[in-house]
Amino acid sequence: MNPTRTHSLLPVISFLFVLTLLGGFLALSFSSLHWEWHWDSVWAYREKFLRGWLSSLLLSGATLAVSLPLGLALTMGRLKGWLPVRQLCALIVEVIRGTPLLVQILVLFYIVGSALGLENRFFAGILILSLFEAAYFSEIFRGAWLSLPQSTLTSARAIGLTPRDTFTQVITPLALRNCLPSLASQTASLIKDSSLLSIIAVTELTHVAQEINAFTYSTLESYLPLAFAYLLLTAPLSFLTRSWEKSLAYAN
């Protein structure tokens, strides 16, 4: 018998066992519910559902594109800014991280947004979510910056690099390498966070599922595909997170 082969099979068997156990438990729970499944009524709305999914994808992509630079700006403001700027950035990050996203969406959309005359819900949603995620990204960037070894920075000065070259050639590649796993994991959170925009009626996936539920009274048939649709977006990200973590462990 080949021992390495047994080793490579063992995790697969174990995983199947765990999956069966979990699936069995869920199946048991559902059967005790005596739920009458009406997949046919939900199936009629499949196109609407798909459009909602694409809309969530677009919403998340746009939010990512806005919140990454915004998060970097908050980090720079906190680390290098003039004292009032440092305090402002720190305050923004603390308030955003310390309060529920739900409340932020309501306050920013109905109070700040209407004061500014911002009426496009999709656009407003992107801005509000971007601010929220930027606070988290900024903490990730700040941690990566602070964990840079001082000796490496001294080394950059010793060889005569300008601050600009030090930033582009040394700090950025090193810090980025360190924070990639956290960034990927926060991006998965971002995608799920976008579901809360349904409360200001942004037509994204969760909002669509709520509508389908209202039309068909088939709650589970509306929300189970919803969970699966989010998993479809977040699972590749957690896979990326793990493989990056592994390659980092090797490099260090």
Next chain:
Amino acid sequence: MQIESRHAGRRYGDRWAIRDISLVVPVREPLLLLGPSGGGKSTLLRLLAGLEIPQEGQILVDGKPLSPNESDLRIHRRRLGFVFQDGNLFPHLDALENITLPLIRAHGFSRADAIVRARRLLERFQLVTHSNHRPAELSGGQRQRIALARAMGHDPEILILDEPTSALDPEMTGEVIDALETIRNEGKTLVLATHATGFARHLGGQVAFLQDHRLTWTGPTRKFFETPPTEGARTYLSRIQRE
């Protein structure tokens, strides 16, 4: 190029690391900074290299005071080579890239020219097979020789080394010492803090003995080892040589 420290002092918080240091770095002759740990050797090297500025006294370069302005200090640093105790290579770059980075970014070489120079240095220090290895994949001695190559890339007149062998085991120390000897024989000025007294004695040149944050003696290396000039030097040597 001539570097001089005139009554230079540097403190961290309210603790003085060195005070009232006056010495001239000899040209084309090694200068060895010896003395107990914590005596201020590293601080003096950093002042001479323009990595830090003195709070009293001054550093003179070719007779002119070194300006504390960051961009002037950068010009000064670019004229020197500096090697740290543990090499301080950039962990995200391989051996070749570690050497070409300063050549391209600080010394205006084209990428192609920088690579040619770096290859020549790697050959000289028997590191060609490691060109594409990152620091994490190399031994301490290999890392330190790459740090030497990085500091030598732009052909500086003066090479400043802060305990370049103290993080290495004896075999690797040998590798680095051989490399340093070659460099000295090429007529470079070495300024080095070290505890490797056998090597120091062999290098010759001048000794500056630092103890308790002050410079207590300067003179020829031979004389320092034949008849240790001060009580502090005698204690230091007997402690070091017992190890």
